[in-house]
Amino acid sequence: MTRYDLAVIGAGPAGMATAATAAEAGLSVCVLDEQPRAGGQIYRDVERAAARRGDILGTDYTQGAPLVAGLRAGGITNLAGAVVWAIEEGFRISYTQGGAAAQIEAGRVLLATGALERPMPLPGWTLPGVMTAGAGQILLKQSGVLARRAVLVGSGPLLYLIAAQMVRAGTPPLALIETQTRADLIRAARHLGGALRGWRYLLKGLGLMAEIIRARVPRYTGAQAIKIEGEAQAEAVTFTCRGRAHRIDCDTVFLHHGVVPNTQAARSLNVAHAWDAAQQCFAPKLDEWGQCDVDGVLIAGDGGGIGGAKVAEIAGQLSALHVAGELGHIDRATRDRRAAPLLRARRQEMAARPFLDAAYPPAAQALAPEDATVICRCEEVTAGAIRGYARLGCLGPNQTKAFGRPGMGPCQGRYCGLTVTALLADANGQTQDETGYYRIRPPLKPVTLAELAAMDAGAPGQAEKAAE
Amino acid sequence: MKPAFLELDPAAVRVPVRFAGETLMLPEGANLATALLAAGVTVLRHTPVSGAPRAPYCMMGACFDCLVEVEGVVRQACMMEVVEGLEIARPHEGDAHDTL
Numbered sequence: 001m002t003r004y005d006l007a008v009i010g011a012g013p014a015g016m017a018t019a020a021t022a023a024e025a026g027l028s029v030c031v032l033d034e035q036p037r038a039g040g041q042i043y044r045d046v047e048r049a050a051a052r053r054g055d056i057l058g059t060d061y062t063q064g065a066p067l068v069a070g071l072r073a074g075g076i077t078n079l080a081g082a083v084v085w086a087i088e089e090g091f092r093i094s095y096t097q098g099g100a101a102a103q104i105e106a107g108r109v110l111l112a113t114g115a116l117e118r119p120m121p122l123p124g125w126t127l128p129g130v131m132t133a134g135a136g137q138i139l140l141k142q143s144g145v146l147a148r149r150a151v152l153v154g155s156g157p158l159l160y161l162i163a164a165q166m167v168r169a170g171t172p173p174l175a176l177i178e179t180q181t182r183a184d185l186i187r188a189a190r191h192l193g194g195a196l197r198g199w200r201y202l203l204k205g206l207g208l209m210a211e212i213i214r215a216r217v218p219r220y221t222g223a224q225a226i227k228i229e230g231e232a233q234a235e236a237v238t239f240t241c242r243g244r245a246h247r248i249d250c251d252t253v254f255l256h257h258g259v260v261p262n263t264q265a266a267r268s269l270n271v272a273h274a275w276d277a278a279q280q281c282f283a284p285k286l287d288e289w290g291q292c293d294v295d296g297v298l299i300a301g302d303g304g305g306i307g308g309a310k311v312a313e314i315a316g317q318l319s320a321l322h323v324a325g326e327l328g329h330i331d332r333a334t335r336d337r338r339a340a341p342l343l344r345a346r347r348q349e350m351a352a353r354p355f356l357d358a359a360y361p362p363a364a365q366a367l368a369p370e371d372a373t374v375i376c377r378c379e380e381v382t383a384g385a386i387r388g389y390a391r392l393g394c395l396g397p398n399q400t401k402a403f404g405r406p407g408m409g410p411c412q413g414r415y416c417g418l419t420v421t422a423l424l425a426d427a428n429g430q431t432q433d434e435t436g437y438y439r440i441r442p443p444l445k446p447v448t449l450a451e452l453a454a455m456d457a458g459a460p461g462q463a464e465k466a467a468e
Numbered sequence: 469m470k471p472a473f474l475e476l477d478p479a480a481v482r483v484p485v486r487f488a489g490e491t492l493m494l495p496e497g498a499n500l501a502t503a504l505l506a507a508g509v510t511v512l513r514h515t516p517v518s519g520a521p522r523a524p525y526c527m528m529g530a531c532f533d534c535l536v537e538v539e540g541v542v543r544q545a546c547m548m549e550v551v552e553g554l555e556i557a558r559p560h561e562g563d564a565h566d567t568l
Contacts, residue, residue, distance in 0.1 A: 034529055034547065035529075036549065041528055126525075126533075127521070130525065131524065131527065134526065134527070138527040139502055139505070143506070145474065147472060148470060148473065169476060232510070232521050233521070233523070252472055377533060379517060410535070411530060411532045415530070448541060
């Protein structure tokens, strides 16, 4: 089995920046990412798509190309299409690539697993034709595929970005149905100082808004009682806005109300997490280098708390410097000298975040769904069922599994975990930290017996051990 | 009715793929879930619990709603690429029980 100084899980901005900085310092690095080409979701397929669709996607996207090129540097082994399904003490990392399981060893592990769309359980959200806004972006980035008749629902800057990109591509959305209210904006005003320090983000937002307004895309804010209607697929979105009922016919609905850290891999290693009230999600507890409470495990990028692509890149560089220092490739003074401008840049990049978090809070309707709404897409468990378990004395998310299987389907709780915690916390009068989260165990992704049997075993008996 | 999705620059090289008994001409090497959507497929599977229709939701390998059956193995369409001659079925269609 090949052993590396550092294994990086995820080839988005955080992972790519970590690998480049660590390799430059002389570490042997292995990058594993489940997608066929590096970039993560933010820079998905950027090397192929930048030339063809750069004008539609904008420079915030095309600037990812040099990071991807950086993975071809010496000292970096880049395993693309490698689906990591177990990370064990030591560290031994098991993954599937090209239909066969394999393993590597590493002295340190950096998790750069990025973000997931915040679950947005609304009536009808499981219908075909309903996708995340991030999915809409992926269709456009990777494949140049656009929805002809789409409605965007939720809140947050990503909705404006995708709307503006759709306008540029000649297929503007039929409507923007936004859940944030004027009161949210007023509450956000106290963070205006920070927002002005992060003025570049605000300017970008205003630019996107201008494109959307010029294209005359109808906007509704403060939308409530949102429902997606349809039998075999989404046919319309209904909602109320300022007391009036609306109905917009469509084929596609893109949902978004923020992104949250993808904590599956970190939780499988028993990394301590805490509730972040400002971002309304769990995030791992990290020091300024991205080191968590498990020795040798570091976390960089949105998986450690939402900051966006630039912050992720900076965090990756900081983590790499820290590991290079620990392994004696650079001395402490060099590490601190190189880290100082990065720490300053990160503060600058994060300055607008409190304003954005307050101005575009998650949709209240989706944080506390009505009883009939399905909240676990895999096992089709409703919000009412979870509240029922609480009435029967169920205190924590893991116990709900015994009551009705939420979180036990193939997505392993990725799209219901935060909702189940929120529903139980509310029903039991507890905090999110007291309520906790699902216990996550390997395999993190499904692995077949055929893939295990085809394991590239460096020593006899490894396949059997991995299967245990 | 026009398909729900539009391709900005349709790929030149298309290869035959079978989906649920129908032959589709899809762009070679394209993301399979995207290619099926662009070809007008609206339902990729029905859930084992209630039989409800499902289609791609997250497109990044996290939600598992785009599951399809390829050569007897249930896989995520959004994590696969189009290869000539793929035989794709809706998972467990006609099965007596849920085998996932």
